[in-house]
Amino acid sequence: MDMRGMEPIFKGSYDVIVIGGGIAGVAASVSAARAGASSLLIEKSCNLGGLATGGLISWYEPLCDGEGTQMIYGIAEELIRLSVKYGFENLPKCWDGDGKNAPRNQRYSTFYSPGVFSAALDGYVLENGVDLRFDTLTTYPVMEGTLCKGVVCESINGREYFQAKVVIDATGDASLMHRAGVPTVSGKNFMTYIAHYCDMELAEQLCKDSDFSAFRKWMNTGSDMFGKGHPEGMDLLTGITAEEITAYMTEGKKSLIQRISQKDKHSFDIMTIPTMPQLRTIRRIVGACDFNAIDGETYPDAIGDCGDFRPDGTGKHYQIPFGALYNENFPNLLAAGRIISSPQGDGWEVARVIPTCALTGEAAGKAAAVCIQKNCRITDLTEQDIKKIRIPNKM
């Protein structure tokens, strides 16, 4: 067998390499760079934002607790502002100040255009000093025991090796940490397939109201987040095999075609279809500690606070422990975003939304930079170090 080209070419060395340019990866790479680390962000598609853009999510869940108190600051807040900087918004004006007198029904959340937000994210990461690589799939971590020495990637350049002191997995499916040997758990998902559509009625409404936030609508041919609409007899989906993802995608498009075939084809357009599976919980790590979303529970190693976006979550206050971002046997691997250690149910539901992903991404980037400054393992970080990592909450 001719194996030419299979040996990776050494491409460079970074303090921090972040795999996956979703919201968590963007936040992690930017916070590492701001803390003085050389930072590389590797994304397999050609756009940033992950599910929040290519997955056609267009609603930034709230940074507040639903009772007028802002819970998350930092990069999560920079990103909500960036999401609407060049495109439509419906961010309540009361949050332009400190939001102190924000009425209960005015949450710190907004609709945004996924395309506009994604385009703006490129400038955001580059201006913050991050090196960016698109169209590059990270295939394997290079391990020496449980220490990760770097990653192997595939792109039009061929197979390349990037060396790193700390690697952050922000893949949304924990594929890198899984391949490194970190224990992981896969999720269970209802069949959700959402496209964006517009029709004559929406166009007329747009002309009347001049409100683009109401112009494109979700066409969901599957289930809502509670399972309503999940096809009868269909097993829940995990999304951890290529075969299952292929079946999910083809099934989703088939159901979309079925739905639109009942309409007058001159009366609407499907503006965009998702470029990645819209599965909420694919795989997460088993960390040193779980984030369980228990109202009022505090942790000595908290990296930040958040609220609960769900209808029954109003007024709930959670802390996220640093231990949810790593497994204690892997000294230089960190998790960010929807793959942190949070069991199916409340923890994973709260951890997986955009603001929380930005928060854990920012904390992971900062933690990586502190480990590099101190030349220590993740598990050697002290309570004092974690205080520096913590995303301040001005409550």
Ligand SMILES: Cc1cc2nc3c(=O)[nH]c(=O)nc-3n(C[C@H](O)[C@H](O)[C@H](O)COP(=O)(O)OP(=O)(O)OC[C@H]3O[C@@H](n4cnc5c(N)ncnc54)[C@H](O)[C@@H]3O)c2cc1C
């Ligand atoms: C149906 C649905 C509805 C939702 N609704 C909302 C909502 O209304 N509001 C809200 O706030 N949240 C919502 N969410 C949740 C939220 O959008 C996502 O959970 C969040 O954006 C995930 O961010 P992430 O960065 O952790 O992961 P992802 O967005 O999954 O990003 C991972 C990135 O890594 C890249 N990647 C993966 N593997 C590799 C690799 N090996 N090499 C290189 N790159 C790789 C991917 O291409 C992707 O860009 C919803 C989710 C779903 C599925």
